[in-house]
Amino acid sequence: CEKCGMLMKKKLGKYGFFLACSGFPACRNAQPLPLGKCPKDGCDGDVVKRSSKKGRAFYSCSRYPDCDFITRENPAAKHCPQCGKLLFTRRIKGKGQKLICLNEKCGYSVDLLDEENAMGNVSEN
Secondary structure, three states: OOOOOOOEEEEEEOOEEEEEEOOOOOOOOEEEOOOEEOOOOOOOOEEEEEEOOOOOEEEEEOOOOOOOOEEOOEEEEEEOOOOOOEEEEEEEOOOEEEEEEOOOOOOOEEEHHHHHHHHHHHHHO
């Protein structure tokens, strides 16, 4: 915990999982659960899930307003093989889904079916 120095614990709340200080109720520090590193170059923040005023989910950097990264695309549980940042799934009409890296300098993308087929072939051998 940044405020009191105790351990942070993963807890389940009304809106899903989050990190909370183990010193509760003396310390009420809580944070959203980090999903991966921010894809912006030069940023060392984490991608976290947030909700708009209308209740729609979006993903942004934990260092907002210093970092202006924001997206509505869902994060994948994989990291980019080129730059190591978090990959996101993008739905493209008529073509299916792609895994993409939102880092401007990287530009990595692969069709989701190609990725699943490659993973299936590896496990069969």
